[in-house]
Amino acid sequence: MANAGASHERARLALSRPDLLITRAYIDGAWIDGERRIGVRNPATGGEIASTPDLGGAEAAHAVAAAEAALPGWRAHSAKERAAILRRWFELMLAHKEDLARLMTTEQGKPLAEARAEIAYAGAFIEWFAEEAKRGYGDIIPGHARDARIWVDRRPVGVVAAITPWNFPAAMITRKVAPALAAGCTVVLKPSELTPFSALALAALSAEAGVPAGVFNVVTGAPQAIGEVFVSDPRIAKFTFTGSTAVGKMLAARCMDTVKRVSLELGGNAPFIVCADADIEAAVAGAIASKFRNTGQTCVCANRFLVHEAAYDAFAEGLAERAHALRVGDGLAAETDQGPLIDRRALAKVEAHVADALQRGARALTGAAAHAAGAPFYQPSVLVDVDANALLCREETFGPVAGLVRVSDDAEAVALANASRAGLASYVFSRDFSRAHRISEALEYGMVGLNTGLISTEVAPFGGCKESGIGREGSRYGLAEFQELRTVCAALDEVPLRAYSALNAIGTVT
Numbered sequence: 001m002a003n004a005g006a007s008h009e010r011a012r013l014a015l016s017r018p019d020l021l022i023t024r025a026y027i028d029g030a031w032i033d034g035e036r037r038i039g040v041r042n043p044a045t046g047g048e049i050a051s052t053p054d055l056g057g058a059e060a061a062h063a064v065a066a067a068e069a070a071l072p073g074w075r076a077h078s079a080k081e082r083a084a085i086l087r088r089w090f091e092l093m094l095a096h097k098e099d100l101a102r103l104m105t106t107e108q109g110k111p112l113a114e115a116r117a118e119i120a121y122a123g124a125f126i127e128w129f130a131e132e133a134k135r136g137y138g139d140i141i142p143g144h145a146r147d148a149r150i151w152v153d154r155r156p157v158g159v160v161a162a163i164t165p166w167n168f169p170a171a172m173i174t175r176k177v178a179p180a181l182a183a184g185c186t187v188v189l190k191p192s193e194l195t196p197f198s199a200l201a202l203a204a205l206s207a208e209a210g211v212p213a214g215v216f217n218v219v220t221g222a223p224q225a226i227g228e229v230f231v232s233d234p235r236i237a238k239f240t241f242t243g244s245t246a247v248g249k250m251l252a253a254r255c256m257d258t259v260k261r262v263s264l265e266l267g268g269n270a271p272f273i274v275c276a277d278a279d280i281e282a283a284v285a286g287a288i289a290s291k292f293r294n295t296g297q298t299c300v301c302a303n304r305f306l307v308h309e310a311a312y313d314a315f316a317e318g319l320a321e322r323a324h325a326l327r328v329g330d331g332l333a334a335e336t337d338q339g340p341l342i343d344r345r346a347l348a349k350v351e352a353h354v355a356d357a358l359q360r361g362a363r364a365l366t367g368a369a370a371h372a373a374g375a376p377f378y379q380p381s382v383l384v385d386v387d388a389n390a391l392l393c394r395e396e397t398f399g400p401v402a403g404l405v406r407v408s409d410d411a412e413a414v415a416l417a418n419a420s421r422a423g424l425a426s427y428v429f430s431r432d433f434s435r436a437h438r439i440s441e442a443l444e445y446g447m448v449g450l451n452t453g454l455i456s457t458e459v460a461p462f463g464g465c466k467e468s469g470i471g472r473e474g475s476r477y478g479l480a481e482f483q484e485l486r487t488v489c490a491a492l493d494e495v496p497l498r499a500y501s502a503l504n505a506i507g508t509v510t
């Protein structure tokens with residue numbers, strides 16, 4: 001892997017708006033520098049693209065103060081006014097889609113086609129919540145006494161702190177920030193220090209769209225000091241996190257000291273069940289989409305393939321053939337299907353999982369080795385005869401390795417699928433709709449793909465059960481995560497019914 005210099009990386013970026021590569025944090029409508037900086041590397045080349053400020057607790061607290069100060073003004077906007085600003089933000093994202101995609105590929109590594117798709121996906125959350133902003137309906141509840149009137153409305157929860165991961169540098173931000181702003185909340189975001197440039201470009205476009213100063217703040221830096229403010233500052237009403245299960249649990253526990261609202265989108269261990277009667281071609285296509293998207297680095301990537309023995313060989317051969325044909329390389333190259341892993345640590349985990357599976361008796365049909373492009377590239381891999389107790393099946397691999405377990409009936413597949421503390425995504429392939437539906441009902445997962453490997457869309461709720469998270473993002477349910485129900489219980493003065501009878505009578509006469 002070549003070690004390209006910063007000027008080389010920037011030249012390769014070739015942005016039509018070079019000012020979208022921003023190297024400062026964004027707090028209270030101002031671009032902020034820091035004494036210390038963190039270099040951001042292109043995972044495909046190892047070259048440093050640029051650096052961003054390594055801010056700490058003081059700057060995070062400053063951003064929280066800005067968000068708190070901006071809250072009354074933003075909350076007072078009508079829903080329609082907030083919607084119009086969000087809509088403009090969405091349109092600006094579309095107008096700069098190519099630049100945003102190039103920034104993303106350069107800092108994250110995913111192929112340009114996937115980066116473009118992520119920008120469209122990320123923008124769709126802003127478009128969706130611009131529309132939903134106007135639909136935060138309340139309720140009128142029949143009173144519990146003759147003089148009682150009760151209504152319920154939805155209030156913004158207040159200042160929101162968000163931590164987002166590197167695997168989707170734009171969509172995980174808009175999936176949280178768009179509903180928060182739509183609801184009338186203000187936000188302090190800490191993006192991953194590995195992929196801050198997408199977040200900063202989004203912040204710049206939000207300002208151009210008219211999001212007022214202090215309403216959306218981006219604090220760059222290492223996680224510890226900033227995270228400490230996010231979980232402990234009493235001015236923050238809601239904490240929302242996408243990342244690892246271990247970190248999410250720890251942060252959520254800290255949030256309880258100040259009883260913050262918490263949403264968590266944590267790790268998965270997605271089972272991919274192929275029934276005896278599955279359409280093999282469709283199952284292979286679904287597996288390629290689910291397993292190899294983003295080099296296997298999504299929380300909803302198929303992690304364990306539970307394949308009926310009657311379909312096993314055909315599915316394994318088909319998958320290996322398609323995986324072998326994937327072209328691995330720099331995401332900026334037009335022909336690339338699979339980019340690098342995010343870093344060497346990710347590569348070491350993939351290698352450890354593969355070594356463990358092989359040691360337990362698995363065989364590689366393709367891959368199972370580092371790629372000639374060098375670290376952190378890894379070959380798309382398919383392993384058969386995988387032991388259900390292998391690390392590949394017990395932990396989230398987050399890499400381009402499909403491990404196939406042989407099962408002899410649907411009950412065994414469901415039992416293995418549910419034998420996990422994770423409960424995010426799951427997949428079932430069968431030609432028999434009743435059978436697929438029954439299996440989907442038995443799966444303890446927040447999301448099920450039936451005969452499809454792609455389940456993510458802004459219109460459907462995204463989230464998990466068990467230790468995969470709390471709450472849902474996207475869809476009409478996503479707005480409620482940033483709203484508080486407020487009940488008003490009113491006692492009316494006693495008015496003799498007669499008085500109204502008289503008024504009604506007058507009304508009738510006139």
Ligand code: SIN
Nearest residue numbers: 168297298299300456
């Ligand atoms: C994730 O990996 O956390 C998100 C994946 C998606 O939205 O499809």
